[in-house]
Amino acid sequence: MANQFNNNISNPKDVELEATITRAIRSMGEHIHVSVSGGHVTLSGTADDYSTKRDIVASIRNVSGVHEVTNNIRVAPIAD
Numbered sequence: 001m002a003n004q005f006n007n008n009i010s011n012p013k014d015v016e017l018e019a020t021i022t023r024a025i026r027s028m029g030e031h032i033h034v035s036v037s038g039g040h041v042t043l044s045g046t047a048d049d050y051s052t053k054r055d056i057v058a059s060i061r062n063v064s065g066v067h068e069v070t071n072n073i074r075v076a077p078i079a080d
Contacts, residue, residue, distance in 0.1 A: 014038065017065045024063065028056050032073060039067035046076045 014036040021034045021041060029052055032045040041060055047053040053073045060069055 011038065013065065017041075017063070021060055021063055021066075024059055025056050028052055028059070029073075032056060039065055040070065041066050041068070042070045042072065044072040045074070047073050048076055050075055 017039070018034050018036040018041075021036070025032055025034070029045065029047050032043060032047065035042045035044075043056065043060070047056065053071070053075055056073065057069055057071050060066055
């Protein structure tokens with residue numbers, strides 16, 4: 001399993017890709033964690049709504065070097 005803190009990522013391209021994706025989605029959700037292994041991107045964390053979740057995944061699919069995306073993002077419950 002890829003490590004979200006870069007400790008076990010050995011491929012410099014994966015490190016660069018993770019940084020690129022993290023910068024690209026920063027404005028969409030600060031509670032999203034990105035990990036990359038061999039071009040396979042795994043997203044986890046919490047998005048504010050389904051629209052944001054969809055937009056994050058759509059924007060990542062267009063990043064050069066991304067071969068596959070696993071979307072483990074949850075949507076935050078609506079506060080009363």
